[in-house]
Amino acid sequence: MVVLNKIYTKTGDAGETALGNGARVAKHAMRVTAYGTVDELNAFVGVARLDAPDDVSAALSRIQNDLFDLGADLCRPDMEKDSEAEYTPLRMTDAQVLRLESEIDAINADLEPLRSFILPGGSRLSAHMHVCRTVARRAERLSVELATMEAVNAAAVKYLNRLSDWFFVAARTANNGGKDDVLWVPGANRN
Numbered sequence: 001m002v003v004l005n006k007i008y009t010k011t012g013d014a015g016e017t018a019l020g021n022g023a024r025v026a027k028h029a030m031r032v033t034a035y036g037t038v039d040e041l042n043a044f045v046g047v048a049r050l051d052a053p054d055d056v057s058a059a060l061s062r063i064q065n066d067l068f069d070l071g072a073d074l075c076r077p078d079m080e081k082d083s084e085a086e087y088t089p090l091r092m093t094d095a096q097v098l099r100l101e102s103e104i105d106a107i108n109a110d111l112e113p114l115r116s117f118i119l120p121g122g123s124r125l126s127a128h129m130h131v132c133r134t135v136a137r138r139a140e141r142l143s144v145e146l147a148t149m150e151a152v153n154a155a156a157v158k159y160l161n162r163l164s165d166w167f168f169v170a171a172r173t174a175n176n177g178g179k180d181d182v183l184w185v186p187g188a189n190r191n
Helices: 030-049 054-074 079-084 094-108 124-147 154-174
Strands: 016-018 024-026
Touching (some): 054 124, 124 154
């Protein structure tokens, strides 16, 4: 259990922060940028929950908890030293990815196939889901970039990839099962 008695520590005043293993790095380091974007995504998910019906809110709550797990995973480098750690570092698992895949399949089963690209929007909840989708994609891109420099848990990257797909189908569901999706009309305003 985490206990936070004092919120400000002043340890980051010089532009550095501590990673999960205690190492100090610049606040603009790629690892910090990646898990900071996951935190940003979590905040947007919280906003989406304000407009979500109970069943969707429950699913979003599970995702928010997963995103904290993901942030904990990304903030802990040195995966090869996990067995030497004082406590077992929290890592994303393939089971979390499979749960998302199962939910995506269940949500998508009730949607008509797409015949056009859709524009973000429609209902408020759909618009929120599209924001979450794009921030999830950014977090994924940053995590993939980080993986070119340092070890990153493959399940973490897979989770972000599936999560953006989850938000896409959830956005369509929030638009009256896709019936109120806003369709892209190629070249509609060229003349």
